[in-house]
Amino acid sequence: MPPVGGFYRPLSEPLLIALKRRSTVILTSIVLGLGFIIWCQRPASQPKAFVPNRLATVRNHTFDGTWDYKRDRFNFMLNTAQCEQAFPGLFAEIERPKTQREKRPITLKEINAIVPRNGYVRAMIINQQLYIIATEGRIYSRELATLHSIYRAIISSPEPLPDIEFAFNSDDRIDNVALWGYARRPDDTNIWLVPDFGYWSWPEPKVGTIREVQMKAEWAEEMGGFPWKSKLGKLFWRGATMNLELREKFMAASQSESWSDVKSLNWKDKESIADDLKPMPEHCHYKYLAHTEGNSYSGRLKYLQSCRSVVVAHKMDWIQHHYPLMRSSGPEQNYVEVRRDWEDLHEKMQWLIDNDLDAERIAANNMKTFRRRYLTPAAEVCYWRHLIRSWAEVSFEPSFFKEVGGKKVWRGLPAESFFLERRMDWDPY
Incomplete structure (x- = not known):
């Protein structure tokens, strides 16, 4: 448009609107471009992957010298x-x-x-x-x-x-x-x-991993309705006696007792298994859990120690890697030891029943020492x-x-x- 008197004629309104829009697009492009350049030059970092909350704590915190x-x-x-x-x-x-x-x-x-x-x-x-x-x-x-x-x-x-x-x-x-x-x-x-x-x-008897057992035990006690006061006040045991004198004497010492829920399993009898077998986490429903050795040691103990229950064990002939941490007396007592012939089982059980606060303390020590520390994957x-x-x-x-x-x-x-x-x-x- 030719100038008039040294000045351009006023632009038409549609043209002004078009120029404003064009300027906005250019300005937006410049801002986005600068933002992209700054983003590309940022320090490298690891992408955040989704993990369950309990596992996230491992990745987000470092060990500070005190066990948590x-x-x-x-x-x-x-x-x-x-x-x-x-x-x-x-x-x-x-x-x-x-x-x-x-x-x-x-x-x-x-x-x-x-x-x-x-x-x-x-x-x-x-x-x-x-x-x-x-x-x-x-x-x-x-x-x-x-x-x-x-x-x-x-x-x-x-x-x-x-x-x-x-x-x-x-x-x-x-x-x-x-x-x-x-x-x-x-x-x-x-x-x-x-x-x-x-x-x-341990897949053969469908026990699973120690982590699985402990997670289910924790769930049963903390969310499944089995805190200490709700646990069954009986001594629980299931297993085959295998004609072992040690286990036969245990069966004899625990029969006809009001505090006993002890039964022998016949692994070849489907009815016996269906009626009497309980998965490991359900052991945590009981206040007292019996432990017996078998042909040699018994791998069951670590599972019993994953419950907030009192482990009642005879004096053992066999040693596993974590046994030095077991305490049968004192303020850190985490299990109750009876004679190998079970002759004092009734006496020890009666003491536990009559002294429920002490029993609860022993059960808490068991859980704190083993499930919450020494039997962890770490x-x-x-x-x-x-x-x-x-x-x-x-x-x-x-x-x-x-x-x-x-x-x-x-x-x-x-x-x-x-x-x-x-x-x-x-x-x-």
Whole structure:
């Protein structure tokens, strides 16, 4: 439009509106562009993934030197110092054999001399990798469960673990040699104790993982209507007597007692199982839970210790890795011990019934010590790592290769492959 008198003529209203809109679009584009540039130059951060609230506490908080059950129980990344702070007394069954072997280190010849029996596994850890060297037989899923537990402790460790070679056996009774095992008698001083297979899972009787049992126990007591005052005031036990004198005497001592809910199971009788068997979390409905050994130790104890109930156990011949934490008297008492022949069972039960506040205190100590601390997944991985480091301090340095026909050959099979095939050799095609 030509100028008039040195000035442009006024713009038409539609044109003004169009220019304003164009300016707004340009300004918005500039702001968005600057925002995108600033966003791209921000410090890198991890995306927030959805996790259940209870697990989120592990990721959002670090261990501060004081054990906090809700925050720390699923923390697999405690370092050596933190494990010692969190679980004092847990490693007694590692320090015992370690002290014994400091002046007489474990040798390769000693491991080679172990007779492979059913349930035997030989393995090594090199450069943070678990290798399976040899196996013999299979006892249900026990060996796999233990290998998975070891594997988890390795891959979640915040610190490198030393190279070691070792052997374990998953049977109830094992030779008194430099083996890792689930239980020992007092004279079996060469056995190094490890958490039993049930900490990973015990699928055959459908017990599940220790974490599953504890979560259901906690739910039953805190949300399912079974706090201490609502629990049944009876001594509960279910199991097969297996013609064992120890269990037969227990049955005799507990029969016809008003405080007894003790029954023998016949695993071949479907009616007996349907009527009398109770899943482990339902044991927590009772104030008093009986524990008996079987052919050797009984893996049931850790489940009973997951309830806020009083564990009543005879004097035991067998020891598992966490038994040094059990207290039968004093302010920290966390179970009630009776004679091995059960002759004082009636007397001890009557004391518990007459002294309900003391019984409640013992039950609370049981729950606080075991379910809420020493039987947690965090405690388990700490135990495995302490065992691996302690074994390395008194044992030989493993070799990654062996010589066959004048050539170096790789020893062992990576655990990942073994877990998938569950055997040492297979055809590649």
